[in-house]
Amino acid sequence: MIVSSSFSAPGSPSIPDAAPLSLCAREPHVPADRLVAEMVPPPRFGGARFDTYIPDPDQPSQTEAVRVLSAFAAGLDGADAGGTGGRRKLFGGFGGFGKAAKKAPSGPRGVYLDGGYGVGKTHLLASLWHATPAEPALKAFGTFVELTNLVGALGFQQTVATLSGHRLLCIDEFELDDPGDTVLVSSLLGKLVDAGVALAATSNTLPGRLGEGRFAAADFLREIQGLSAHFRALRIDGEDYRHRGLPEAPAPYADEQVTKAAQATEGASLDAFPQLLEHLARVHPSRYGALTDGVRAVCLTDVRPVPDQSTALRLVVLADRLYDREVPVLASGLPFDQLFGEEMLKGGYRKKYFRAISRLTALARDAKGLVEQD
CATH class of the missing domain: 3.40.50.300 (P-loop containing nucleotide triphosphate hydrolases)
Incomplete structure (x- = not known):
């Protein structure tokens, strides 16, 4: 199934679906002119100014x-x-x-x-x-x-x-x-x-x-x-300001809680984590932003350790795009700080992996309300 990048522009009203969206069902095409037009600060930093930066x-x-x-x-x-x-x-x-x-x-x-x-x-x-x-x-x-x-x-x-x-x-x-x-x-x-x-x-x-x-x-x-x-x-x-003085991230939820929250949240996607990792290998990382067009929350079941470094690097890019777009992530399975094995966290890409853990943890904190409102 080919889904055009014009499926839904970022920030546009989403169309209610009978079932949650699936990132695995999307293979967006991104024209070159969109890549150029989007070379501006992402939504999370659209209002960033020097006087809104709070130095430690x-x-x-x-x-x-x-x-x-x-x-x-x-x-x-x-x-x-x-x-x-x-x-x-x-x-x-x-x-x-x-x-x-x-x-x-x-x-x-x-x-x-x-x-x-x-x-x-x-x-x-x-x-x-x-x-x-x-x-x-x-x-x-x-x-x-x-x-x-x-x-x-x-x-x-x-x-x-x-x-x-x-x-x-x-x-x-x-x-x-x-x-x-x-x-x-x-x-x-x-x-x-x-x-x-x-x-x-x-x-x-x-x-x-x-x-x-x-x-x-x-x-x-x-x-x-x-x-x-x-x-x-x-x-x-x-120190990492995303967690400075904040409570710990929520523990992963049960599969049933994540599924129910996805069904109750307009514009939410629902995917099994292992299948999503496989799908990311079929989509070029330049399209990961378009992959999330119109998605208001990402719900994942069965989060488990990433099996290899190539997959881990693709997940890092997706985490960055979700963080840029302020898309909360609700998950079941293992907590995000267990995504990457000890060898990965000691290797040459360790700073990327720590950044991904930090950002996904922040997005998991943002997603708590999806379950609490259910």
Whole structure:
């Protein structure tokens, strides 16, 4: 069954079904123009601003990040939005954001927010996007996965042409998972920097250490160092704000409770977790956002440990899209902190898995009302 990405636009009223929706019944098609149009902060961060970020008073690096990024955004005011063939004047040389520039800087052309999961990096990145004085069409926001998917859909040269006229490119969850992505992104960002595009990115890994523990990073040291040269790293310390001072996540529910809640909730989906994992292998990760179009809650039965790393990485992408879209997740089976085995949590992708656990736990907390109202 082929379901068009126009099945239901995000945020549009859902049509009541006789039975819960099924993610496994969906194989959405996502046209390239939608990938470009959706390069804006996701719904969860649509209202993110610097003054809505609440720094932890015990972590001065968070307050400093707001100051630096605010100056970064202000420093982009009046930049040439492309089309002149010359470099733009960007934030007065990277040593001091916001100072008047007499010539284009020769050093790093962007800022790299590094820190653990849950310290508010995505909130800050979205705030930067909103604060940058440019029309939405002249600034882009997307995850690393969405950026590589855009290259796959448009081709390298067309992606360069599409983004070269932008004033700012924000890349969330910047992670290099294979050598091909390393070369691809290094080449893309080099072209965009040459065109005068300012860069901002978030990650759990400093740019000079990208790829460690995942592939033979030494074989691609030149490309990785080239990526690092584009950024000034800004460290943000702190605890996971999603669980700071909050009660523990609810324990998994019984299958019957999850099924009943799905049937009683308009726009809810209901799937067995093992079957959903199998289905994700048949849908490209670039379509996981469209997979959830019009879904107001995801209900899963029989949650169990993820069997292998490829499946685990696909689940991470789905968790990110659900979190971005603020879709609560109600589940039976094992709790989410038991999704990934000990070997996975000690491996090169461990930060991705911890982020997924954190986000799914937050969404499970959001779903408590589905059972309580039943």
